[in-house]
Amino acid sequence: MRKIYIFDTTLRDGEQSPGVNLNTREKVEIAHQLERLGVDRIEAGFPAASPGDLAAVNAVARAVKNASVIGLSRSREQDIDAVREALKGAQDPCLHLFLATSPIHRQYKLRMEKEQVKDTARSAIRYARKYFDKVEFSLEDAGRTELEFIAEMTKMAIEEGAYVVNLPDTVGYLSPYEYGNIFKYVKENVPGVEKVQLSAHCHDDLGMATANALAAILNGADQIEGTINGIGERAGNTALEEVALALETRQDFYQAKTSFTLSEIARTSRLVSKLTGMVVPGNKAIVGANAFAHESGIHQDGMLKEKSTYEIMTPETIGFKESKLVMGKHSGRHAFREHLIELGFELDEEAINTAFAKFKILADKKKEITEDDLFALLEERMTDAPEFFQLDSLFVSFDSESAPVAKVRLTTADGEVRLEESSGNGAVDSIYNAIDKASQEDVTLADYSIKAVTQGKDALGEVHVALTQEGITAQGRGVSTDILEASARAYVDSLNRLVEKRKTYGRRDNISMI
Ligand SMILES: CC(=O)SCCNC(=O)CCNC(=O)[C@H](O)C(C)(C)COP(=O)(O)OP(=O)(O)OC[C@H]1O[C@@H](n2cnc3c(N)ncnc32)[C@H](O)[C@@H]1OP(=O)(O)O
Numbered sequence: 001m002r003k004i005y006i007f008d009t010t011l012r013d014g015e016q017s018p019g020v021n022l023n024t025r026e027k028v029e030i031a032h033q034l035e036r037l038g039v040d041r042i043e044a045g046f047p048a049a050s051p052g053d054l055a056a057v058n059a060v061a062r063a064v065k066n067a068s069v070i071g072l073s074r075s076r077e078q079d080i081d082a083v084r085e086a087l088k089g090a091q092d093p094c095l096h097l098f099l100a101t102s103p104i105h106r107q108y109k110l111r112m113e114k115e116q117v118k119d120t121a122r123s124a125i126r127y128a129r130k131y132f133d134k135v136e137f138s139l140e141d142a143g144r145t146e147l148e149f150i151a152e153m154t155k156m157a158i159e160e161g162a163y164v165v166n167l168p169d170t171v172g173y174l175s176p177y178e179y180g181n182i183f184k185y186v187k188e189n190v191p192g193v194e195k196v197q198l199s200a201h202c203h204d205d206l207g208m209a210t211a212n213a214l215a216a217i218l219n220g221a222d223q224i225e226g227t228i229n230g231i232g233e234r235a236g237n238t239a240l241e242e243v244a245l246a247l248e249t250r251q252d253f254y255q256a257k258t259s260f261t262l263s264e265i266a267r268t269s270r271l272v273s274k275l276t277g278m279v280v281p282g283n284k285a286i287v288g289a290n291a292f293a294h295e296s297g298i299h300q301d302g303m304l305k306e307k308s309t310y311e312i313m314t315p316e317t318i319g320f321k322e323s324k325l326v327m328g329k330h331s332g333r334h335a336f337r338e339h340l341i342e343l344g345f346e347l348d349e350e351a352i353n354t355a356f357a358k359f360k361i362l363a364d365k366k367k368e369i370t371e372d373d374l375f376a377l378l379e380e381r382m383t384d385a386p387e388f389f390q391l392d393s394l395f396v397s398f399d400s401e402s403a404p405v406a407k408v409r410l411t412t413a414d415g416e417v418r419l420e421e422s423s424g425n426g427a428v429d430s431i432y433n434a435i436d437k438a439s440q441e442d443v444t445l446a447d448y449s450i451k452a453v454t455q456g457k458d459a460l461g462e463v464h465v466a467l468t469q470e471g472i473t474a475q476g477r478g479v480s481t482d483i484l485e486a487s488a489r490a491y492v493d494s495l496n497r498l499v500e501k502r503k504t505y506g507r508r509d510n511i512s513m514i
């Protein structure tokens, strides 16, 4: 199986992400984790950029024992000297030189003709080779460079003793077909190309960074440059975890592998996200929170029957705990039943159907149904009182100028529909006054409490109410994403229990039933 070398530039190109600034301690911490992950090469920074970065690269160089440590440099002696200083103490130092080669960069940025570009690069590599056994040379913006000039520059770099020639798609412009073709062209047209490793460095401006890296591998690239979580300049770089998992999952197709310890990927991703402050989007391939989560009923059913129906790799492979079946409005009965069993509920088919109907109503209101939501839902169901009164609908209006007004519609056990309206001191008070009118029960509110049972803006609120009537006390409970609805449900629940107690025990003191 062909080995693909992994050049991690999280600490250099990754740090070029707007807003990211890693200090020495953070760079060293990430570098140690990259060693554990098994990257071959770590680009630690751009020493000429600042004294702080030079010191950080030096700290990484001294700390890392199991990977080559690299410093980036323009094709200028003063930058090369800064890398020399920074890589003192490195076990396996490497200098990374670059110079842009595309017509746009030559004309507008460097203001150089082709020959000047070639001579500048040649002198820089020659100078660098006096101090470094390993020099990588990058043709910045190779993606927009004439193929013949790429070949000419690559030949020159080989002659001057570079050990890696990198052909970056600096601005993420190319399609996989075009990028792969550059490698094919160089392999077929540059004499001595077998003496160097060819490297791919891609950016994600058109969302092609990983696809382009893989196309390069298929056309002979030996090394892939990229970052953890795909962070980097503008839209970012190739996400290394994506390349590693693509090669692992599709070994049959690529016939190549990296030396990654795949189970370290999740930990590395979390650390980089924490220290750079760059949040990993939920739908990010491999390391996003949803990468192994399934919400829709048909997928969940497939997952329960056989995981390979909807997962091409396992979360355990990259160090995540397990796949998640997320309960939401697209979930189906199979996954719902499975969740209830996991939570310890034993319900017959009819009870599951009733609970499932309630779950769907709740799921329409909430983004995700958590275990706590399911508990709240099921506990409410299990302690349901007989319905002497059923709350059909609730309408509350209020503004800062006038008292709130509530309208409620109750149906009695005999099927009589009662619609009443009332105002009150607050929204809850007006609801309770309207329910009193509709139920025609004379009760006193003895206790009211409210708490959030789950988390977030759409958390379930749970309301507890105690009502008394001529010596009888009954408590009720209501759960909803809306606290006014939870308050109304708790009141009606309490009312139902009170009527039941009155019917069972007659009017007595302090019989409490929850
Ligand atoms: C594609 C990439 O990711 S390349 C790496 C990009 N990363 C960075 O730029 C981060 C670190 N950079 C820095 O801190 C600063 O840009 C420094 C310290 C390197 C240079 O700063 P300054 O001397 O103030 O120059 P400034 O950044 O404004 O301009 C860049 C100069 O380098 C030149 N230059 C650009 N690339 C190269 C190169 N590979 N080799 C030689 N010269 C180059 C430009 O033409 C320009 O030269 P000019 O001043 O003669 O016009």
Ligand SMILES: CC(C)C(=O)C(=O)O
Pocket: 013, 098, 138, 139, 140, 141, 166, 168, 169, 170, 171, 201, 203
């Ligand atoms: C310095 C080079 C390799 C680079 O980051 C790019 O071309 O994108």
Ligand SMILES: [Mg+2]
Pocket: 013, 168, 170, 201, 203, 233
């Ligand atoms: Mg780059």
